[in-house]
Amino acid sequence: MPELPEVETIRRALAPELAGRTFTGGWGHPSAKFVGAPDAVGTTVRTVGRRGKYLLVDLTADGSDHPTGQLVVHLGMSGVLALAPPTAAPSERRPTDRHVRAWWTLDDGRTLVFNDVRRFGRLAVVPYGEHRSLATLANLGPEPFDPRFTPQVLRDGIAATSRTIKTALLSQRIVAGLGNIYADEALWRAGIDPRRRTGLGIERSVGLHRSIIDVLEEALTQGGTTLRDYRTLDGSTGNNQHRLQVYGRGGSACLRCGATLRTTVIDARTTTWCVGCQR
């Protein structure tokens, strides 16, 4: 379940490999989520960026420095990107794994492969910066590490919705990049009840703001959290799964106050929190 730290880890590995490479061929699974993959063929990669959980591969069709298009990739729940080495015969390049949803051959002979067992991922090739077809991306909140994400922005965003604070954080509209794992971790660290529907005072907003940044930063330092499918570009796992303090620990003791962590469902999302110290 790649969230911001996982996607950023992949981006950092992918960017130097793809920059300057031209897509010489491509294929997409017939599902609408992947079928557009070949639209990138013939373009050259300028940079590999990221917004929230979206990878944004800037493309140029005319060889100039100015991107003309963008390959947008969302890894969903189980999406994995890998670079396959060149094979002797071009006809043997096509990946044969059962769950490959898209692939692109590169002008250096390698193949970029998008594997996604559960097909919750998606991709699109769009004119540069044209995100109207991707509603969540088009309405994405600020990057958590961007100075424009402030305690006040967080506070205002929470105050503007009647949804629970957990659901508000997952909406991607207040701040980009949080998924179920890091939302639970940040709320625990800030001592805030995920079911809360009322606004936060400025002091608690400062605390949650800090917690969100810290949780994501630490996970990034660890190369992300691998629970099931997540792998970085070279196939290795992250290390942050050993540092989770609430996610997946329902029924165990809270590491802060010792109370038993409770797991419930909030808006169809499994949520673990501490009834003892999250208010």
Next chain:
DNA sequence: CGATTTCCCTGGCCGC
């Protein structure tokens, strides 16, 4: 129009 619900997917796990 914002909020809520439904749907998309399949490997892994559980119980019988």
Next chain:
DNA sequence: TGCGGCCAGGGAAATC
């Protein structure tokens, strides 16, 4: 061993 049932969950479409 085999198998039905259930769970995980981000985002978009459908519905309220």
